[in-house]
Amino acid sequence: MVCAMDSDARGRGKAGAVRRLAGYSALAGLLSALLVLPLACVAGVGARDSAEWLLTEPVDLGDLTTPQRSTILAADGSSIATFYRQNRVDVPLEKVAPIAAKAVVAIEDARFYEHGALDLKGTMRALASNLDGSGASAPQGGSGITQQYVKNLLYVNAETDAERQDAVETTPGRKIRELRYAIAVEERFGKDEILEKYLNVAYFGDGAYGIEAASRRYFSIPAAKLSLGQAATLAGALKNGNQYNLRLNPEGAVNRRNTVLDRMAELGVIDTATAKAEKDKPLKIKITETKNGCTESRAAFFCDYVQREILTNKIFGKTPEERERLLWIGGLTIRTTLDWKTQKAAHKALLRHVPAKNDEGKAAAQVLVEPGTGEIKGMDVGRELGPNEQRGKTWINFAADADHGTSIGMAAGSTFKAFTLAAAFDQGMAIGDRITAPRGYAPTGFKDCKGKDVSDTKVLTNSSDGEGGRSFSLLTGSWHSVNTFFLLLEKKVGLCDTVKIAKKLGIKRADGKPLQEFASFTLGFNDVSPLRVAAAYAAFGARGKYCEPIAIKRINTSDGKSIPVPKAGCEQVIDKGVADAVNYVLSGVLTRGTGRGLGIGRPAAGKTGTVDNYSAAWFAGYTPQLASAVWVGDPRGGYKYPMTNTCLPTHCGGPVYGATIPGPIWQDTMAEALSGVEAGRFQRPPSFFFRKGSGEDEVKMPDLRGMSLDAAMQKLGAMGLDFKVGSHEYSDKYDEDQIVATDPSPGALIDPGDSGLTVVLTVSKGKDPTALPELPDPGWPEPQEEGAPWEIP
Structure with missing residues (x-):
């Protein structure tokens, strides 16, 4: 031309x-x-x-693709959520029922397999019908399947309203552009390929794009299982997906279906009797709602975390627009780290202790991270993801940082003391090193990492779940969470060194700003997220190996190609022995410290955290296989709404400590999440850390004399004391196998955890059989004065 x-x-x-x-x-x-x-x-x-x-083939033809929906999957491959702008699931032609393909061709372009990009015969016939009025009440169209595919393709790739309008407006310029693309499509693809593409791009109404999504939407079956009547119904909807919407206009859909069946009979695709029988059948639909986004997900806040990871991380695109397009139309399959067993355990525990719609207005959040991998196994807030003004809902992911959930974080309280403890061990201090902790202390002489004096003249005291006024070791000071002890310990090891350890363990402020460095750093005034605390404690469980927390394991595009994802970047950040020493100390928190009674029947360690004025409470705990951090507080502001007289299902009246509600949430979650999992063990710290004893408070050596050897051994074992039998001796006082003596002697002050202490037992052999018998007293008189004669009776 x-x-x-x-x-x-x-x-x-x-x-x-x-x-x-x-x-x-x-x-x-x-x-x-x-x-x-x-x-x-x-x-x-x-x-x-x-x-x-x-x-000439348009240069952008290869760039035009149909928007695909992205799916987020749990670690086991099950669905967490779906994201789409158009509900579409592309399928190959062989996965579409043959009768459905025939129905579409019959009603849309009967000569599809006979003509090229332009059906001149059909075009001339339609034009003549329109000009002489003999065709129908409405003007007849002449676009074949290829041209309709092109029109749909150009429309779904439009970025703006103007571009979308340009893609469908009735102008000669648009039709020529459409024809040009159609010619290129016919040159590049075979007829079956074009039909497949058309079936996947076409709109069937009610938000269903493509025949697979439409089949699932209206009939709850895959397109491969469509019956003749169902196929004809969907084919009829192609003329106008809104007008012939099966759900909203069933009568119109049936009339259109019958038109399709008549056309199929006219063309010989089916016989007249079959068409008539099918037309007499009622329309039966079974609607399946396709969830879109995270709000209806069973793991809504984890889903939201993954979504924000893709939308904010430049690894997925240089601009926000690129990243948004990738998620919503890129057809991604996003395999995540979520473990449903762990997730369900966390959700159940949170709601048991802090219901979503509790009258106190409190909220709770929990994150669980796998030590050694950084994989986030569970994340929940215990509320529904939704508008904050609706009771029991929130858009804020309190479990994550601001860039992954808009939370600015919460003061972590005494959970930060673990970093000061790690810094002390990193500098070579022993478990038995002692500091006398006063009841009140004004922290002076502190300098930050820039050398600036950050002392405070305000006297800081111990919280109600701590104590002071006596000497504590690193062990007992941690068990009792003594504020003044840790302030003095932080001063001893250096504020900057404590901050550096925290940073090595991944601690960051939730709002993205630098950590604030003041004397009370060890008391946890910085606002952080449960995710960061859980990841840090996971590093202790992994013997000093820190992994950046990750939620995404891999991502594949719709064509099966993989794209880069953030890595955990695991790195040994503190010495294994240092981590082992921390684990040894924090294990006792669950048995003899502020978390007493929170054991889970396997080796575990943890730390309570109670924030000033009971504005929030925390518990961070871990095993070698799983670490968790739990926060409980008030989203309206903890200082304005403190937990001083809170009444919730498992605690009513009195203040809330770290062991009051967060601890039991952790306990319930971990017990269920790890059920059936073989228990791991912590490594005993190097003997170097016990050179000053175990750190436990001294006790008096019990008096074992006269006890049987078995009874004495049981008593010493119950006290955690090592012992050995030193010797067996004859004794006139004690029977055979009874204890004659001990070293240390009865009443001596001893350290039960001193690895260098071994109680030596001396055991009786009974009386000496070779000893001469005692002679009877002859009754001699007492001697007289010197020189005086004896008087013999």
Whole structure:
């Protein structure tokens, strides 16, 4: 085709006819454009080049794709959530029932397999029908399946309203552009491929794009199982997905279905009797709602975390727009780290202790991280993801940092003391090193990492779940969570060194700002997220190996290609022996410290955290296999709404400590999450850390004399004391196998945990059989004065 009329005058001579023809339909616009419009004027090219331009493949054809829905999967491959702008699931033609493909071809383009990009016979017939009024009450279209595919493809790739309007408006320019793409499509793909693409891009109404999504939406079956009646119904909806919506307009859908069946019979695809029988059947639909986004997910806050990871991390695109397109239309399969068993345990425990709609207005959050991998196994807030003004709902993910949930974080309280403890061990201090902790202390002489004095003249005291006024070791000071002890310990090891250890363990402020460095750093005034605390404690469980927490394991695009995802970057950040010493000390918190009674029947360690004025409470605990951090507080503001007289299902009246509600949440979660999992063990710290004893408070050596050897051994074992039998001796006082003596001797002060202490037992052999018998007293008188004679009776 060439431009035969280059002059304005000739162009104006055809203008009226063009306008009349264009007004009938898209078909009339196409034909009028092809036959009478100067291509050079429409395309902006010279007459000699117009035919070549029409037949040249558009450079962007390969970039045009149908928007695909992305799916987030748990570690076991089950679905967490789906994201889409258009509900579409692409399937190959072999996964579409053959009768469905035949129904679509019959009603949309019966000569599809016979013509090329343009069906001239159909176009001329439709034009004639429109011009003489004999065809139908409405103008007839002439676009075949290929052209309809192109129109749909251009529409779904439009970025703006103007581009979308341009993709569907009835103008000669649009029809010529559409034809140009159709020619290229016919050149590049076979007919079955084009039909497959059309079936996957077409709109079937009610938000269903593509035949697979439509089949699932209306009939709750895959497209491969469509029956004749179902296939005809969906094929009929292609003419106008909104007008023939099966759910909203069943009567119109049935009438259109019958039209399709008649057309199939007319073409010989089915016989007349079959068409009639099918037309007599009622329309039966079974709607399946396809969830979109995280709000209805069973793991809504974990889902939201993954979503924000993709939308904020530049590894997924340089701009926010690129990242958003990737998630919502990129057809991603996102495999995550979520373990349903752990997730369900966390959710159940949170709601048991802090119900979503509790009258106190309190909330709770928990994150569980796997030591040694950084994989987030569970994350929950114990509320529904939704508008904050609705009771029991929140958009804020209190478990994560601001960039992954809009939370600015919460003061972590005494959970930060573990970092000071680690810094002390890192500097070589022993478990038995002692500090006398006063009841009140004004922290002076502190400097931050820039050398600036950050002392405070305000006297800080011990919280109600701690104590002071005596000497504590690193062990007992941690068990009792003594504030003044840790302030003095932090001063001893250095504020900056404590901060550095915390940073090595991944601690960051939730709002993204640098950690604030003041004397009370060890008391946990910095606002952080449970995720960061859980990841830090997971490093203790992994013997000093810190892993950046990750939620995504891998991502594949719709064509199966993998794309990069954030890595955990695991690194040994503190010495294994240092971590072992921390684990040894914090294990006792669950048995003899502020977390007493929170054991889970396997080796575990943890730390309570009670924030000033009971504004929040925490518990961070871990085993070698799983670490968790739990926060309980008030989203309206902890200082304004403290937990001083809180009444919740498992605690009513009195203040809330770390062991009051957060601890039991942790205990319930861990017990269920780890059920059936073989228990791991912590490693005993190097003997170097016990060079000053175990750190336990001294006790008096019991008096074992006269006890049987078995009874004595049982008593010493119960006290955690090592012992050995030193010797067996004859004794006139104690029977055989009874204890004669001990070293240390009875009443001596001893350290039960001193690894260098071994009680030596001396055991009786009974009386000496070789000893001469005692002679009876002859009754001699007492001697007289010196020189005086004896008087013999």
